[in-house]
Amino acid sequence: MAQQSFNVMIIGQSGRLQYEALLFAASLRHSCPDFSGRLFVAVPQPGPLWQKDPSLRNAAVLAALTRLDVELLPFESKLFGESYPYGNKIEALQAMPEGEPFVFFDSDTLITGDLQAVPFDFCRPSASLRREGTWPKPTLYGPGYDAIWRALYRRFDLDIEPTLDHSQPDEYWKRYLYFNAGFFYGACPQAFGARFASYAQSILTDPPIELVGQSLDPWLDQVALPLVIHSFGGGRDTLPVGYLDGDTSCHYRLFPLLYARESDAVIALLEEIAAPNWLKKVLKTYEPIKRLVYQNRGARVRALFDQDNLPRREQAIRNKIKSAGHWLR
Structure with a gap:
């Protein structure tokens, strides 16, 4: 399983993310020189959902990405764009090669070890557990964590029971499936992306009554992600600890x-790959x-x-x- 081929995608656009994308690519080539998949930098294209052109136009950045054997992946913003740039990770998935396993990383990540040695089970997706209890924020008079999450699972005809961590107390945020969207993976990016977009749009445009008073900006992707992962048979324990957000990757933010x-070690790696x-x-x-x-x-x-x-x-x-x-x- 660890040696199967898969693709990697990050987002790149004008501004900060283009430099983060360069460092991500440099760290992957340094730490995993025999990586057999394709490295995509997904680039949002100008359109009505962007006030300014978000695409990569810096000639020096583009030349450096080419030298790092990066494939640019243009995609159109049809749902989110500038109003919710975190939606880039959702929409870009459908521009990826269909049926080929993928790992998505936020651009503000460094690959610090052999990515191909990570024992991914792409048929049982998962995501980053390096997170805080940022959502939901139950109000004094309710509803609480349980009612809010159950409403979301009901919306998409999903069974919440297998997702509950019974080692955690009732009404404590860690009891419920919740990820940081800094990385996630699956068997087919187009299928994953289509469901991710469908769930996110449903939650945003027609939230269950239990979500009244809850902010979805910037948390929408992290609200929908556990539901998507569970719907594909994944969960919190499908990837052994210590690899991603550990010895193999660092989401520095x-x-x-x-x-x-x-x-x-991470700082030494950063300074080494930035030195040429x-x-x-x-x-x-x-x-x-x-x-x-x-x-x-x-x-x-x-x-x-x-x-x-x-x-x-x-x-x-x-x-x-x-x-x-x-x-x-």
Whole structure:
């Protein structure tokens, strides 16, 4: 299973994501030089759902992606676009090769180990468990977690019972299937993407009454994702722990957060893959990378924290970096 061929997709567009895409591609080629699948950078195309052209037009970035053997995958935004850019990951899936197993990663990820050694079971999809209890936020007078999630499973004729973690207390967020959408995988991107889009649109345009008062921005993808994964026979325990969000990948989110909380090995990898002059010339045009990586301000961010005793909440980490004047994005 671990040696089967599969494709990888990330999103790339003008702005920050194009530089993250370069680092993702460089990390994959460095850490998994024998990767046998195709690496796609999915690019939203200009259209009525975008006020500005979101496509990749930076010639230096495009040349570097070509050198990293990346395939650009243009796709049309029909549902979300600028109003909900997280929807890119949903719509781009249907531009991928049909019937070929896939792994999606957020662009702000580094591949830190042999991706082909990860024991994916593409017939039992899963996603990232590196998450906080961000959704839902039950109100004082209800409904609670159980009623909200049960309403969603009923909407799509799904049985919630197999998804419940009975080791967790009733009305505690971890009892219910909930993922970070920073990575997910499945057997067919087009089938996965079609269902993901259908569920997300249904929740957004006609939410169950139990969702009144609940924010879907930016959480819509993470609300729909557990339902999609369960509908395809997947779940939280289908991938052994320690691979993704572990030895094989790192979802760093933003560069100041990377320096604050990730391992020495991840930082060493970042600085190694960013060192070649042909790539450095492109990356240093992006201010956060220029200052944190090339001008060594990342070391100052790291010195603010004890990496063995980090604040439990990400917001506390962000606030401390901002107070010290090192927040860049």
